[in-house]
Amino acid sequence: MELKLINDQGQAAATLNASDALFGRAFNEALVHQIVVAYQANARSGNRAQKDRGEVSHTTKKPWRQKGTGRARAGMSSSPLWRGGGRIFPNRPDENFSHKVNRKMYRAGLAAILSQLAREDRLAVVENFSVDSPKTRQLAQKIKGMGLDSVLVITDKLDENLYLSSRNLPNVLVLEVNEADPLSLIRFRNVLLTREAVAKMEEMLG
Numbered sequence: 001m002e003l004k005l006i007n008d009q010g011q012a013a014a015t016l017n018a019s020d021a022l023f024g025r026a027f028n029e030a031l032v033h034q035i036v037v038a039y040q041a042n043a044r045s046g047n048r049a050q051k052d053r054g055e056v057s058h059t060t061k062k063p064w065r066q067k068g069t070g071r072a073r074a075g076m077s078s079s080p081l082w083r084g085g086g087r088i089f090p091n092r093p094d095e096n097f098s099h100k101v102n103r104k105m106y107r108a109g110l111a112a113i114l115s116q117l118a119r120e121d122r123l124a125v126v127e128n129f130s131v132d133s134p135k136t137r138q139l140a141q142k143i144k145g146m147g148l149d150s151v152l153v154i155t156d157k158l159d160e161n162l163y164l165s166s167r168n169l170p171n172v173l174v175l176e177v178n179e180a181d182p183l184s185l186i187r188f189r190n191v192l193l194t195r196e197a198v199a200k201m202e203e204m205l206g
Contacts (some may be wrong), residue, residue, distance in 0.1 A: 001115075003198070006124045010146030016125050016195065019202045023123075025115040028108070035109035036182050038099035049093045053078045053086030107205045113185045114201075123191045125198055129153055134164035143172060150189035154180050156196035177201050 001024035002015040058078035080088045117123035150171040166174045177200045
């Protein structure tokens with residue numbers, strides 16, 4: 001599989017031979033959907049909690065007498081049938097939302113996403129991508145000069161200046177190869193990899 005190799009101006013300078021197993025795989029929509037849903041589910045902290053009738057802040061006084069009022073019997077206002085009362089089956093903070101995905105499936109899903117990005121001409125390779133100083137404006141001008149607006153930059157080793165420069169840019173994200181995830185790959189319009197990142201990704205996922 002040949003990937004587009006671009007220069008600092010975003011122009012195609014040459015091509016780079018890459019692994020067909022990683023960048024030439026057929027797109028499997030069901031598999032990609034599964035790993036994206038699993039990634040989002042596994043990121044949930046599970047800290048939501050609700051209260052049952054014994055935990056809500058209510059008086060235990062009987063609202064009205066048992067007989068003679070014409071109304072239904074009521075023991076206390078914390079009843080789940082009442083507004084503001086406790087829940088019958090409350091959600092607990094120790095809920096487990098994780099989805100299990102086999103390593104082979106996860107790697108195949110990432111390869112399917114990368115292959116589809118390459119087919120849609122949304123993935124490119126650059127020799128090196130860095131900035132001289134941690135300046136957001138400098139990185140923004142560099143990305144604009146390459147004709148990119150929404151881009152995920154994947155490098156073999158995270159450069160501190162590059163990371164600090166990208167934090168305030170909402171449409172730019174800089175990650176190392178081992179931090180690349182399916183959600184980030186499909187979130188941004190373009191994906192930019194360094195040549196060393198391609199070699200490392202082929203070693204990890206190929």
